[in-house]
Amino acid sequence: MKKIIISLAACFCMVLAGCGALGNNGNGGGLSNVINSVLGALGSESTLGSLADLVIGSVKLTQADLVGVWGYEAPGCAFTSENLLAKAGGAVAAGQVKEKLTPVYNSLGLTAENTNLTFSNNGQFSGKIKGIPVGGTYTFDPNSSAVQLNMTLIKLTGYATRTSTGMSFTFESKKLLNFIQLLTSLTGNSTLQTVGDLSKQFEGVRVGFDMRRYQ
Numbered sequence: 111m112k113k114i115i116i117s118l119a120a121c122f123c124m125v126l127a128g129c130g131a132l133g134n135n136g137n138g139g140g141l142s143n144v145i146n147s148v149l150g151a152l153g154s155e156s157t158l159g160s161l162a163d164l165v166i167g168s169v170k171l172t173q174a175d176l177v178g179v180w181g182y183e184a185p186g187c188a189f190t191s192e193n194l195l196a197k198a199g200g201a202v203a204a205g206q207v208k209e210k211l212t213p214v215y216n217s218l219g220l221t222a223e224n225t226n227l228t229f230s231n232n233g234q235f236s237g238k239i240k241g242i243p244v245g246g247t248y249t250f251d252p253n254s255s256a257v258q259l260n261m262t263l264i265k266l267t268g269y270a271t272r273t274s275t276g277m278s279f280t281f282e283s284k285k286l287l288n289f290i291q292l293l294t295s296l297t298g299n300s301t302l303q304t305v306g307d308l309s310k311q312f313e314g315v316r317v318g319f320d321m322r323r324y325q
Contacts, residue, residue: 140165142297144282148188161195161200163271164187164188164200164201165192166254166316167254167269167274169271172250173231173250175270176229176250176277177230177231178323179227179228180228180276180323181226182226182319183275183319183320183322184208185207185211185212185318186208186273186278186280186318186319187204187208187277187315187318188269188280188315188316189314195314203315206316209243210304211305213304218240218290220319222258225240226324231257233247239289239293240293242293244259244261246261255269256268257270266289267282268280273320276320276321276323277317277323278320279319279321286305287305305317
């Protein structure tokens, strides 16, 4: 994340130098315009904190951070490294991923009531995906932020990252696609292919669910 911050700072200084810092009128209007332009280019999630949250493992979590009841809030995404985040375009790319996922998730009818997860402090989890019950055991690796969900029919490894309103649980797109298709039996649903296609458009992206803690 330091590399991203340094790169942004360097670009910002170069832009300031090219614009004469305060502009020709000396009243600060030029500087204000430059700042607005730079922040605008970063997209809606323009704070450095939100950029850090987009990289898996950048913000260290513990198993205790997962314990609770989490309800679906919006599509989620995260990147596997700072370099891939920067290469993809940072928060702008994240916004594009979520924008493409929104109609897919809407078509599935995902809500906080029918899509939620509960993690206990004894390694058990339960929940629903589109109303279909899931459950089993889980393990959490604080070094990689990996959450392994061990269910009867499948094992699914996801990653936990913080969001401004809670937690994001993301997965390799093909595995998430296969999991959703297994649960919903929609193996021929072309709309769902959008989930898998995202991995081709954005290298190192993980997709899933932004969730808000309810308990």
